[in-house]
Amino acid sequence: MEVIYSLIPGMMAFGLFFVGVLVWAVKHGQYEDMEGNASRILLDDDEDALLHSDAPKNKKDGE
Amino acid sequence: MSEAVQSHLAHAGCFHCGQEIAPDADFHSQLDSAQRDFCCFACKSVCEAIYESGLQGYYQRTPQGTLLAPPPTPPKDVEMYDMDELQQDFVSCKGDARETHLLVEGIHCAACVWLIERGMMKVPGVSYANVNLAAKRLHLKWDNQQVKLSALIKKLATIGYSGVPYDPETAEGIVKKANRSMLYRLFFAGFAMTNMNLIAIALYGGADMGKFREFFEWMGWALATPTLLYSAYPFFKGAYSGLRNGRLTMDAPIALGLSVTYLYSVHVTLSPEAVGDVYWDTVSNLTFIILIGRYLEGLFRQQAVAATHRLMELQPRVATLLTEAGEKMVAVRNIVVGDRVLVKPGSKIPMDGVVREGHSSVDESLLSGESTPRTKSVGATVTAGTLNGSGALVVEVQASVQDSTLSKIVRLVEEAQSSKAPIQRVSDRIVPWFVLVTLVCAALTYFIWHDNFQLALMAATSVLIITCPCALGMATPMSIAVASGAGAKHGILVKNGAVLERLSKVTHFVFDKTGTLTVGKMKMEQMLVGAGQDQAALLSLAAAVERYSEHNVAHAVVNAAEEGKVAYRSQAVTGFHATPGAGVEAEVNGVRVVLGTLDWLTRNGIQPEVALREKSAELERHAKTCIHMAIAGEHRGVIVLADTLRADAQALVGALREAGIGMTLLSGDRQAVAEEIARQLGGMEVIAEVLPQDKDRVIQSLQQQGKVVAMVGDGVNDAPALIRADVGIALGSGTDVSVESADIVLMRNELDKVRQATLLSRRTLRTIKQNIGLSFVYNSIMVPLAMSAHVTPVVAAITMPISSLLVIGNAARIRNMFRKD
Numbered sequence: 001m002e003v004i005y006s007l008i009p010g011m012m013a014f015g016l017f018f019v020g021v022l023v024w025a026v027k028h029g030q031y032e033d034m035e036g037n038a039s040r041i042l043l044d045d046d047e048d049a050l051l052h053s054d055a056p057k058n059k060k061d062g063e
Numbered sequence: 064m065s066e067a068v069q070s071h072l073a074h075a076g077c078f079h080c081g082q083e084i085a086p087d088a089d090f091h092s093q094l095d096s097a098q099r100d101f102c103c104f105a106c107k108s109v110c111e112a113i114y115e116s117g118l119q120g121y122y123q124r125t126p127q128g129t130l131l132a133p134p135p136t137p138p139k140d141v142e143m144y145d146m147d148e149l150q151q152d153f154v155s156c157k158g159d160a161r162e163t164h165l166l167v168e169g170i171h172c173a174a175c176v177w178l179i180e181r182g183m184m185k186v187p188g189v190s191y192a193n194v195n196l197a198a199k200r201l202h203l204k205w206d207n208q209q210v211k212l213s214a215l216i217k218k219l220a221t222i223g224y225s226g227v228p229y230d231p232e233t234a235e236g237i238v239k240k241a242n243r244s245m246l247y248r249l250f251f252a253g254f255a256m257t258n259m260n261l262i263a264i265a266l267y268g269g270a271d272m273g274k275f276r277e278f279f280e281w282m283g284w285a286l287a288t289p290t291l292l293y294s295a296y297p298f299f300k301g302a303y304s305g306l307r308n309g310r311l312t313m314d315a316p317i318a319l320g321l322s323v324t325y326l327y328s329v330h331v332t333l334s335p336e337a338v339g340d341v342y343w344d345t346v347s348n349l350t351f352i353i354l355i356g357r358y359l360e361g362l363f364r365q366q367a368v369a370a371t372h373r374l375m376e377l378q379p380r381v382a383t384l385l386t387e388a389g390e391k392m393v394a395v396r397n398i399v400v401g402d403r404v405l406v407k408p409g410s411k412i413p414m415d416g417v418v419r420e421g422h423s424s425v426d427e428s429l430l431s432g433e434s435t436p437r438t439k440s441v442g443a444t445v446t447a448g449t450l451n452g453s454g455a456l457v458v459e460v461q462a463s464v465q466d467s468t469l470s471k472i473v474r475l476v477e478e479a480q481s482s483k484a485p486i487q488r489v490s491d492r493i494v495p496w497f498v499l500v501t502l503v504c505a506a507l508t509y510f511i512w513h514d515n516f517q518l519a520l521m522a523a524t525s526v527l528i529i530t531c532p533c534a535l536g537m538a539t540p541m542s543i544a545v546a547s548g549a550g551a552k553h554g555i556l557v558k559n560g561a562v563l564e565r566l567s568k569v570t571h572f573v574f575d576k577t578g579t580l581t582v583g584k585m586k587m588e589q590m591l592v593g594a595g596q597d598q599a600a601l602l603s604l605a606a607a608v609e610r611y612s613e614h615n616v617a618h619a620v621v622n623a624a625e626e627g628k629v630a631y632r633s634q635a636v637t638g639f640h641a642t643p644g645a646g647v648e649a650e651v652n653g654v655r656v657v658l659g660t661l662d663w664l665t666r667n668g669i670q671p672e673v674a675l676r677e678k679s680a681e682l683e684r685h686a687k688t689c690i691h692m693a694i695a696g697e698h699r700g701v702i703v704l705a706d707t708l709r710a711d712a713q714a715l716v717g718a719l720r721e722a723g724i725g726m727t728l729l730s731g732d733r734q735a736v737a738e739e740i741a742r743q744l745g746g747m748e749v750i751a752e753v754l755p756q757d758k759d760r761v762i763q764s765l766q767q768q769g770k771v772v773a774m775v776g777d778g779v780n781d782a783p784a785l786i787r788a789d790v791g792i793a794l795g796s797g798t799d800v801s802v803e804s805a806d807i808v809l810m811r812n813e814l815d816k817v818r819q820a821t822l823l824s825r826r827t828l829r830t831i832k833q834n835i836g837l838s839f840v841y842n843s844i845m846v847p848l849a850m851s852a853h854v855t856p857v858v859a860a861i862t863m864p865i866s867s868l869l870v871i872g873n874a875a876r877i878r879n880m881f882r883k884d
Contacts, residue, residue, distance in 0.1 A: 004275065008262070008282050015254045022250050026243065036196030039173025 077102035078122075079110040079223075080134075085632070095119065109134050109223035118181050118222070124174035134169055134223035141213040142392075143381040144228060149394050150212070153228045159207040160190075165226035167219070170199045175224070182222045186210055201226060245297070245358045252294035252351040255286045256344075262286075263344035280332040283343030291325050295350045297357060311495035317353060319498065320527065321346055327524040339521045342528055345863075353540070359560070377448040377779070377800075378469050382413035385457065395464050406456040411448060415467045416458040418443045423454030424614070428778060436614065438645075453641065472755050475783035476804065493835060501530045508850045522852040529845045529854060529863070538834035539564075541874040546827040549878045554795075554810040555820045562806040564831065566790045566824035568771050572719055572817075573762060573784070575776035576730035576737055579794060580716075580744070580814075581706040583777075585615055585688065587623035591678055591701040599629050601700045605692055607634035608649045608656050612641050616690060619704050620658075646690075657693040664691050664698060672698040679703070686739035706736075708743060715814045716744045725770065729758055731780060758784040775817060777801050792817060819881075826880050834870045841866040 025031065076082050078099035090101035094114050101107040113121055143149060150156065154163040167179070176194040179201060183192035188209025193202045203215060212228070219226045262279050298321065301314030328341040383405040384393045390405060395413050398404065403419065406412050412425065424436035427449045436452050439445055445458055447467040464470065505526045512519035543560035550557050557563055577583045592598050606624030609617035610631070624631050639649040646659010648667065657667050661679070664671060671691070679689040679701045690702040719726060726747040730737040737751035750761055762784050765772045774781065774788035782804040785791030793805030794812050802808050809816040845862060848854050 001275070005278065008278075011261075012258055012282075012286065015258055019250050019254045023247055026246060033195040033197045036173065036176050036194060039196070040176060042173075 077106050079106035105134050105223075109221065112221040113178070113182075113223075116182060116185055116222070118178055118185075121174055121178040124177055125172065134220075134225075141216045144212045144216065146381070146392065146394070148397075149380055154212070156207075160204065161207050161212070162191075162202075162204045163212070163228050165201040165203065165216070165219070166229050167194070167199055167201050167224050167226045169224040170194065170196065178222060179219070179224060182218065183215065186215060186218055189215065242358070242362060245354070248294045248297070249351070249354045249358050252290055252347060252354050255290040255294070256347040256351040259283060259286050259344045259347045266341070277332075280328075280341050280343075283341055284329065284332055287325060287328065287343040287346045290347045290350055291321060294354060295321055295346075298350075298353070311498055316494055316498045316501075317349070321349060323524055323527045327520075327528065330520070345528065355540075359544075377411075378464065378467070379411045379413040379447070383407070398460055398463075400460055400463060402460045404458050404460060406445075406451045406458055408451060408453050408455055411450055412445045412456075412458065414447050414458065414460045414464065415462040416445060416460045418445060418456050419459045420457035421455050423456050424452035426450040426452065428780075468755075472779070472783060475756055475759050476786055497530075501527060504530075504846055504850060508852075511850070512852060518852055522849060525852075525854045526846060526849040529849045530842050538838060538870055539831050541871050542827050542830040542834060542877065545874045545877045546823055546830075549881055550820065550823055553816075553819065553881055554813070555816055555823065556795075556808040556810055557806070557820075558808065559806045562790050563824045563827045565771070566773065566807070566821055567828045569724065569773040569790060569821070571725040571727065571765055571770040571772045573727045573729050573765070573772060573774045573788065575774075575778065575781050576728055576732055576740055577706065578777040579709075579775055580712045580728070580740060581708055583706065585619035585704045586707045587619055588687065588703045588705050591675055591703065593672055593675060593699050596699055598700075599627070601692060601694075602627065602702075603629045603631045603634065604651050604654075604656050604694065605658055605690075605702060606631035607636050607651050608639065608647055608658055611636065611639045611649070612647050614641070614647075616688065616704060617647070620690065620702060623702075654695050658690055661689075661691050664693050667693070669693045669696055669698055675701050684735070686733075686736040706740075708740065709812070709814055711814045713744060715818055716747070718818050720745065727761070727765070729753060729761060729784070755780040755783055759787050762787045775814075776805075792820070823877075823880060826877055830874055830877055834873055837869050837873065838866060841869075 077084055078101055080102065082102050084100055084102045088100075088102055090104060090107045092099050092101065092107055092111055094110070099110065101110065113119060150161070150163075154161050156162075170176070170179070173196065176196050179194050180192045183189050183201070183203065186205075188206045189203065190206065191202070191204035194200070195202070201219075205212075205215060216226050216228075262283050266276070266279055295318075298314045298317045302318035305311065305314055324342045324345050327339070328343050328346070331339045331341050378395070380395060381392050382395050382398055384391045384398060385403040385405050398414060404413060404416070406423075408423070418439050418441055420441065422438075422440045425439050425445060426436045427446065439456065444461075445456070446469070447464070448469040462468075505523045508526050509519045509523040512522050540560075543557075543563055546563055547557045547560060574580050590598050590602060592601060602620075602624050606621050606629065609620040611617075621631075634651050637650045639647065641647045642659075642663070645666070646657065646663035648655065648657045648659075650656070657664060657669060661671055661676065675691070675698060679691070682703055683689055686705070688704040690704065691698065692700045692702065716726065728737055728741050728744075728747055728749045728751075730740075730749075730751045731753055732751060734749070734751040737749045741747050741749045750757075753761065758781065762772055762774060766787075766789070771790075772788045773790040773792060774784050775792045775794075776785055777794040779800045781793075782800045785793060785801060785804040785806075790807065791805040792807045792809065793801045795802065795808055795810045807820055809820070841862070845854070
């Protein structure tokens with residue numbers, strides 16, 4: 001069971017790392033707009049394929 | 064064509080917004096080799112613009128079956144936003160690289176995000192466009208050499224959205240920062256709590272006997288120290304500032320409990336032999352749970368600040384200054400008293416002043432709550448932020464921006480926010496005594512066992528730890544959290560939890576009239592016709608003329624025709640002319656039709672019919688609005704309009720009266736109208752013709768009489784009163800400002816929700832009291848045990864969670880309340 005001498009501090013370091021990740025995410029506005037980004041990923045770049053399947057595909061305009 | 068587009072067409076509504084198309088609307092366009100029908104010109108032109116920019120994919124992305132609103136009216140005079148002196152306020156400039164945020168009206172779903180971002184990125188010079196769907200904002204970066212801000216706002220308007228620039232930093236900056244730091248503290252406490260519980264379970268599970276005991280204790284210490292110093296810092300700060308002012312706040316027992324628990328655990332960890340148990344887990348659990356409540360409170364405060372900000376948005380930023388050299392656009396802050404400004408039709412009045420030239424009707428709902436525009440001619444005073452109607456006005460400025468009525472409302476709101484006494488919660492009143500008793504008990508315990516130092520210390524601290532406000536601290540927040548959740552589910556949004564306790568003690572309700580007790584819209588009640596006249600034919604003629612007018616009364620007449628299924632659109636109307644404050648005239652199928660006040664008819668050389676005149680005079684005494692109608696020079700009929708009561712107003716007022724609660728009707732409208740409404744509701748005190756600052760004062764004077772006042776309102780003019788009142792309740796349909804100012808928002812416009820909210824608050828208060836009672840029972844069992852040094856770790860481990868669970872379980876029962884309804 002001596003393994004816990006390294007496991008528990010390891011677990012804490014791991015946890016602290018995620019606290020850091022959360023703080024980073026909040027600072028960079030990752031939680032500012034939950035709805036918009038959730039939908040945006042589904043809406044991108046496929047409009048031409050949807051509308052005129054025969055038309056040449058226009059890849060990644062804008063952004 | 065894809066299926067999505069077909070299904071969009073299937074329900075035969077407007078191709079753009081999906082709303083029903085009136086049978087005689089005539090808006091079509093040939094798009095994508097198919098004819099599309101629209102409900103109005105705005106929808107048609109927006110849709111054509113979308114197709115022109117190749118963004119028709121928008122229609123496939125709109126969730127099926129959603130009814131969009133027709134596009135909002137685009138803002139006027141956007142060129143003013145290009146002025147550098149104006150851009151200082153909301154645009155960050157690095158040479159020609161500009162960046163700003165726009166508040167966008169008309170965003171409703173993710174498809175809009177797509178459309179706006181794509182649409183804006185196609186404009187040459189725009190380097191970044193990002194829509195925040197939750198906040199309905201657009202973040203833009205562009206090159207000022209290639210494109211101007213006004214052009215961008217216009218582009219936004221062509222695809223169906225209206226945008227206004229603003230500066231988010233000044234708006235919410237400080238409060239937001241404070242909330243962020245609270246959030247970080249919460250993160251850390253959460254992390255510490257989860258890890259600590261693993262260690263605690265190991266210790267409870269038997270590790271306290273084995274060789275790892277010391278290791279676990281040291282690990283707990285490592286976690287608890289930063290939790291106490293960093294996450295729990297706000298409690299220590301609060302307790303200290305409370306003590307300095309000579310008050311024991313809720314922070315004091317929390318800080319005391321945390322530090323005693325911590326210090327005792329340090330003592331146990333450092334002692335060479337096993338003298339007791341560590342309570343590191345209590346430190347982190349308590350910190351985390353209480354921090355959640357604090358964080359939510361902070362979020363509500365952020366919204367309150369936004370209220371003041373939205374008010375400032377009503378103040379126009381520029382005005383057209385009239386100089387000898389001609390017209391010139393200048394920023395309002397550069398205008399001095401005595402200057403003359405030109406107010407164009409349909410734009411906002413930029414400054415307080417007196418009309419020197421021109422004649423128009425002005426929508427003053429900002430001040431009076433009344434949606435019916437007031438007529439303004441030479442000599443009349445006008446107020447900044449109100450909306451000019453159809454005529455141009457020349458206004459002599461009489462007050463600087465800082466002294467305008469609008470600024471006064473803003474100041475009132477700020478003052479009310481800062482001077483409103485914090486609500487004394489039930490727990491706040493009990494806690495100081497509780498802390499004192501606990502301290503005395505702990506001291507006594509130490510004294511009883513003082514012969515044996517180890518035992519005395521253990522017993523005394525276990526008194527403090529056992530009674531540490533685990534249950535007591537959670538009694539209030541848990542009940543309020545559950546009540547807020549249950550309320551939100553049923554359309555009652557509680558923004559400030561403490562207000563729930565307060566609402567049950569309200570002894571006096573103040574109601575705004577227009578838009579709150581009444582629907583706020585004119586509606587045709589009846590039509591008086593001269594002998595031998597056909598009512599439907601008259602209404603058809605009236606509606607045919609009135610559809611060209613923007614006036615409220617006109618909308619009511621048109622709506623009445625729609626409801627009565629009277630056809631009116633096919634009538635040929637020519638020579639339409641409106642005189643604000645008097646009436647309208649036009650030729651329908653070659654016959655002259657005059658509609659308006661009796662005075663207006665006389666001015667047009669029409670002899671009023673005696674019977675109609677007498678009847679209408681009688682009705683006007685009862686606060687009805689009468690529109691007289693003349694055809695071919697003869698007085699033929701009277702259309703009677705009135706603002707209608709909300710369907711459930713009667714029931715609410717009746718229920719409140721039965722409960723013995725005082726009521727006041729507060730209105731910016733005329734005394735007669737307000738009294739008529741009060742009469743219909745069975746009578747109540749009426750204070751009419753009041754200005755926003757008077758509303759605030761009425762509430763204050765009621766409070767000085769020792770009454771606990773709740774204010775129910777919906778307009779900008781209600782904002783100071785909503786904040787001043789002990790409980791401010793806003794209707795969801797109200798203006799943004801009133802919604803932001805209120806403590807409780809009713810999402811659906813049902814007045815019955817006011818009654819439900821009151822019931823909810825009573826229930827919540829009862830639960831809070833029960834919970835406090837529960838923790839007292841728990842304490843009265845545990846404290847004697849602790850004092851007699853009988854609390855073993857196992858007893859503590861079992862009883863402490865049980866007391867918390869009881870409190871949480873009891874709070875959860877609040878949700879049952881709505882099941883009965």
